[in-house]
Amino acid sequence: MEGHAHYKFEYGVHDPHTHDVKSQYEHRDGDHVNGGYTLKEADGTQRIVKYIAGPHNGFEAIVERIGHAQHPAHYGHGHHGHGHGGVGGTSYVGVTHWGNQGHGGHGY
Numbered sequence: 001m002e003g004h005a006h007y008k009f010e011y012g013v014h015d016p017h018t019h020d021v022k023s024q025y026e027h028r029d030g031d032h033v034n035g036g037y038t039l040k041e042a043d044g045t046q047r048i049v050k051y052i053a054g055p056h057n058g059f060e061a062i063v064e065r066i067g068h069a070q071h072p073a074h075y076g077h078g079h080h081g082h083g084h085g086g087v088g089g090t091s092y093v094g095v096t097h098w099g100n101q102g103h104g105g106h107g108y
Contacts, residue, residue: 044068047065
């Protein structure tokens with residue numbers, strides 16, 4: 001006989017040297033899990049994910065990206081005049097809903 005699973009955790013990283021910024025939390029009570037995480041993307045945006053999981057609806061997540069991506073005008077060094085000059089671009093992605101629709105759902 002299995003016991004009733006129950007846990008709660010969270011952590012965070014903010015490293016000014018590597019610019020690594022992220023956090024995560026999760027809480028489980030039996031078959032039900034809810035949690036989320038945030039991270040600073042390399043393009044300067046912030047990804048925020050909130051999720052729930054359970055026996056009836058499977059895994060469901062909402063993914064949000066905040067900010068405008070900053071892309072450098074060129075990559076690398078020393079391309080012998082073949083570098084790509086100019087101005088870098090920006091991009092934006094909004095909220096995405098992603099979920100498995102329970103038993104019988106395909107989840108992809």
